[in-house]
Amino acid sequence: xxxRLIILLFIIAxxxxxxxxxxRQNNMNRANVPLKSTxxxxxxxxxxxxxxxxxxxxxCCEEGVxxxxxxxxxxxxxxxxxxxxxxxxxxxxxxxxxxxxxxxNLENSKARVRSAQAVVQAAQSxxxxxxxxxxxxxxxxxxxxxxxxxxxx
Numbered sequence: 001x002x003x004r005l006i007i008l009l010f011i012i013a014x015x016x017x018x019x020x021x022x023x024r025q026n027n028m029n030r031a032n033v034p035l036k037s038t039x040x041x042x043x044x045x046x047x048x049x050x051x052x053x054x055x056x057x058x059x060c061c062e063e064g065v066x067x068x069x070x071x072x073x074x075x076x077x078x079x080x081x082x083x084x085x086x087x088x089x090x091x092x093x094x095x096x097x098x099x100x101x102x103x104x105n106l107e108n109s110k111a112r113v114r115s116a117q118a119v120v121q122a123a124q125s126x127x128x129x130x131x132x133x134x135x136x137x138x139x140x141x142x143x144x145x146x147x148x149x150x151x152x153x
Contacts, residue, residue: 048073054080 058075060067067073 050074050076052076052081054078 054076056074057077060071060073
């Protein structure tokens with residue numbers, strides 16, 4: 001009876017091992033086989049609308065025709081947009097021209113300031129030279145300067 005029990009346990013262990021081995025082998029084979037199925041595929045309907053409101057000049061296809069990402073579906077009238085771009089370019093060109101004119105005027109003004117500073121410097125040098133001269137010249141210069149500036153010190 002003990003031998004029968006050992007044989008029975010051995011047979012049950014062998015059956016369990018065979019089932020596990022078959023199950024594992026079957027799962028490995030399924031991973032390499034593509035899944036095949038039949039059925040109905042539903043499409044997604046997408047609403048397409050422009051970002052701007054303009055008249056349609058050209059439409060690629062009728063409703064329901066399959067299109068793919070990146071296809072041009074509609075061409076809108078762009079005359080107004082082109083006119084606005086051209087107007088903006090003209091305004092920009094005018095502004096750039098006025099900017100250059102202002103820059104040139106600034107440079108001319110700077111040159112006139114430098115010239116006036118040179119005249120002032122030359123006059124100051126002449127004054128300094130006269131002041132270092134004889135006493136007669138100094139008195140004459142002081143009197144002349146008072147008359148010009150209106151101060152009587």
